[in-house]
Amino acid sequence: MRTYDVIKNKRDGLKLSPEAIRFMVQGFVKGEIPDYQMSAFLMAVFFKGMDEEETFHLTDAMRRSGDLIELPGIKGFTVDKHSTGGVGDKTSLVLGPVLATLGLKVAKLSGRGLGHTGGTIDKLEAIKGFSCDLTTKQFIDAVNSIGVAIAGQTGNLVPADKKIYALRDVTATVDSIPLIAASIMSKKLAIRNQGLVLDVKVGSGAFIKSLPDARELARLMVKIGKQDGRKVTAILSNMDEPLGEMIGNALEVREAIDTLRGKGPSDLMELVKTLATEALLQAKDRKISQAEAAQKVQEVISSGQAFTRFVEMVKSQGGDVAMVENPDRLPTAKEIRPLKATVGGNIKQIACEEVGLAAMMLGAGRETKDSVIDPAVGFRIIKRVGDSVQPGDTLAEIHLNPDRDPKPAMDRLLKAYIIGPEPVKALSLILDIVS
Numbered sequence: 218m219r220t221y222d223v224i225k226n227k228r229d230g231l232k233l234s235p236e237a238i239r240f241m242v243q244g245f246v247k248g249e250i251p252d253y254q255m256s257a258f259l260m261a262v263f264f265k266g267m268d269e270e271e272t273f274h275l276t277d278a279m280r281r282s283g284d285l286i287e288l289p290g291i292k293g294f295t296v297d298k299h300s301t302g303g304v305g306d307k308t309s310l311v312l313g314p315v316l317a318t319l320g321l322k323v324a325k326l327s328g329r330g331l332g333h334t335g336g337t338i339d340k341l342e343a344i345k346g347f348s349c350d351l352t353t354k355q356f357i358d359a360v361n362s363i364g365v366a367i368a369g370q371t372g373n374l375v376p377a378d379k380k381i382y383a384l385r386d387v388t389a390t391v392d393s394i395p396l397i398a399a400s401i402m403s404k405k406l407a408i409r410n411q412g413l414v415l416d417v418k419v420g421s422g423a424f425i426k427s428l429p430d431a432r433e434l435a436r437l438m439v440k441i442g443k444q445d446g447r448k449v450t451a452i453l454s455n456m457d458e459p460l461g462e463m464i465g466n467a468l469e470v471r472e473a474i475d476t477l478r479g480k481g482p483s484d485l486m487e488l489v490k491t492l493a494t495e496a497l498l499q500a501k502d503r504k505i506s507q508a509e510a511a512q513k514v515q516e517v518i519s520s521g522q523a524f525t526r527f528v529e530m531v532k533s534q535g536g537d538v539a540m541v542e543n544p545d546r547l548p549t550a551k552e553i554r555p556l557k558a559t560v561g562g563n564i565k566q567i568a569c570e571e572v573g574l575a576a577m578m579l580g581a582g583r584e585t586k587d588s589v590i591d592p593a594v595g596f597r598i599i600k601r602v603g604d605s606v607q608p609g610d611t612l613a614e615i616h617l618n619p620d621r622d623p624k625p626a627m628d629r630l631l632k633a634y635i636i637g638p639e640p641v642k643a644l645s646l647i648l649d650i651v652s
């Protein structure tokens with residue numbers, strides 16, 4: 218087989234065989250196919266697409282490019298959750314302990330922030346001592362004893378995705394539905410969980426901007442997972458404004474704790490409940506009703522059991538439990554400044570990508586691979602889509618430390634608020650469920 222022919226066939230819109238797809242992925246990972254040929258191949262896929270069968274074989278070839286995690290000896294229904302990336306998205310911190318309290322086993326591999334989106338590991342590391350650096354044995358033992366563990370991806374998990382993603386990032390081929398589906402599902406299927414709930418973000422702050430595209434991506438990922446024998450449900454959720462009020466690592470941990478104590482913002486609570494209900498329906502083979510499942514989810518939050526489980530998870534992963542029991546001990550910024558509206562009107566949108574980038578400029582995310590995160594800084598969003606404002610009203614709070622000039626970040630956040638004269642309806646969070 219020749220790389221040239223595979224590229225040409227895809228360029229001409231022909232369907233690729235499983236062998237041709239494996240040949241490309243394996244050859245690229247081994248260094249036998251150079252970057253320029255892989256880039257041309259990715260661009261051909263971007264323009265000509267891939268059908269479901271090709272996307273399944275691409276996912277499978279990518280997932281087999283490195284280690285597979287089998288999760289032996291875990292008793293109970295094992296489940297994972299994945300979000301396609303959002304701003305202010307601290308859902309995993311709440312969902313993991315909720316599901317563990319409901320008797321499910323949550324073996325979750327998480328990542329660090331990517332571009333304007335935050336990462337679960339960065340958030341958890343705002344808790345002093347917390348480590349996601351677990352061996353496979355520590356990971357499995359923690360899932361068995363506590364019901365939930367959150368670990369970082371090991372070096373050799375799906376190396377094909379690391380190499381291909383790096384090329385997509387610089388060749389304008391990230392926003393291709395089959396390439397996104399294969400990238401996400403190769404990582405999710407490399408670990409042998411039985412169930413998977415996907416949170417597909419749609420809107421200005423997401424990789425996918427339109428509802429029809431999000432539906433197509435969701436359906437594709439659900440099918441790929443099912444073909445591999447997993448139970449998969451995708452929730453489509455709105456990312457035209459940040460999730461919850463807090464953006465920034467320690468601020469988000471604090472909001473997750475509030476939510477686990479039953480005092481979280483209503484949108485975060487709604488998303489957690491929806492994802493948890495779907496995971497519980499998967500675990501029970503849909504032998505309970507949606508309403509019963511939702512009721513159980515509410516009970517473990519209201520009773521405080523889910524919060525207790527979070528404390529146990531923090532303890533087992535080396536974190537300072539005192540910070541969780543008393544969130545005032547989490548890193549806090551030296552100064553809080555208000556961001557004031559300069560015009561009056563109704564808030565139409567809060568452009569999330571801009572909000573994420575503004576938070577990064579303040580020190581909450583990495584500008585380069587080697588940047589050091591300041592866990593204390595970030596924003597509290599006070600005015601949301603649908604609210605009306607007068608000039609001088611406080612839109613958000615800026616939590617900052619004196620080592621950085623906050624002005625560029627504040628200017629960017631102000632520009633992210635799109636305010637107009639027409640009345641605006643508040644956004645619905647859950648746009649669809651695909652299972």
Ligand code: URA
Pocket residue numbers: 301302391396397398400401424
């Ligand atoms: N997240 C991923 O892991 N991969 C993509 O391609 C897009 C979002």
